[in-house]
Amino acid sequence: MGYRVVVAGATGNVGREMLNILAEREFPIDDIAVLASRRSLGTEVSFGDKTLKTQDLATFDFTGWDMALFAVGSGPTKEFAPKAAAAGCVVIDNSSLYRYDPDVPLIVPECNAEAIHGYSKKNIIANPNCSTAQMVVALKPLHDRAKIKRVVVSTYQSVSGAGKEGMDELWDQTKAIYNPTDDVKVKKFQKQIAFNVIPHIEVFMEDGSTKEEWKMVAETKKIEDPSIKVTATCVRVPVFVGHAEAVNVEFEDFLDEDEARDILREAPGCMVIDKREDGGYVTPIECVGDFATFISRIRQDSTVENGLNIWVVSDNLRKGAALNAVQIAEVLGRECLKKG
Secondary structure, three states, X not given: OOEEEEEEOOOOHHHHHHHHHHHHOOOOEEEEEEEEOHHHOOOEEEEOOEEEEOEEHHHOOOOOOOEEEEOOOHHHHHHHHHHHHHOOXXXXXXXXXXXXXXXOOEOOHHHHHHHHHHHHHOOEEEOOOHHHHHHHHHHHHHHHHHOEEEEEEEEEEOHHHXXXXXXXXXXXHHHHHHOOOOOOOOOOOOOOOOOOOEXXXXXXXXXXXXXXXXXXXXXXXXXXXXXXXXXXXXXXXXXXXXXXEEEEEEEOOOOOHHHHHHXXXXXXXXXXXXXXXXXXXXXXXXXXXXXXXXXXXXXXXOOOOOEEEEEEEEOOOHHHHHHHHHHHHHHHHHHHHOOO
16 A cells, blocks of 8 residues: 655656656655646646646645645745645655754654654654755764764855756856857846856855855754754855765764775765775766765865865755655655555
8 A cells, every 4th residue: 555645846846856756766656646836737747657737736635645745945835834734644845944843853864764753743844955965964974983073064056956947047148158149147146157156045144154054054953963063155056956065074083084984885875986086086967866975085184183074965956855855755654654
């Protein structure tokens, strides 16, 4: 017996990827509904070898459905997730709306799957920010071994993190640079993204950090350990898909780089590619379409007592969003609902 599953926001980048991954991983589904806004009503989306027509999120009845994967942004989620939850359908939410709610578990299955049991307080589970998800997958096994004190992370985040509009803007600006008769228009991003990098993702906060940077701090503490100190600089780069991060980690205990490499090789969700030669590391373009979080450039940091540097790369539409949501659904089914 399988599950009755809803995917809300099925016409967007993340929603389509959720459908792809549900099919790829052969998630046990008896019935599936794909929802969108009225603007996209009737749009066809693929699910395995099937083609499904979207239904209206605003009028959909969630009664009798087991779980709903939401990829619709905080506004619609605020309106419709509580309705789904009240109807007995467990919501797995990809927006930032519920991540910091103490009554909503924030889950990365490789790190804190056991927290899933808290879902029943609101019938809602939160999916973390894409940049946080891949980092904590890499940090968790190291933290278990040597206890992390402090993390300094600089991100190199692809334009797909800003949705289809971000990808279109990079494409259009790149074409315009090679065709000088066209204007290089700035719409989605604060400055030109083509052939540029922008140290600004989301809004600025009072302390000078951006909301994206604050998210990485707050979410790492909630998922991993509230005692870990985190400082982040988040940068948008002209890459279509795949986030990269340079992560400096300071531990309470000494951890040798060779032991760290061995630990990460055995860790769930991690793939170590770390050769000290030309090309012996992973870049964003190589991780597209892959489930793994790739880790390279593992090396000692001699400027602190117990420090390591690592390079972390992942497909942000997969592990950073859709894959993690499906993995949460798998844990929810296995540990709590127990139907499939």
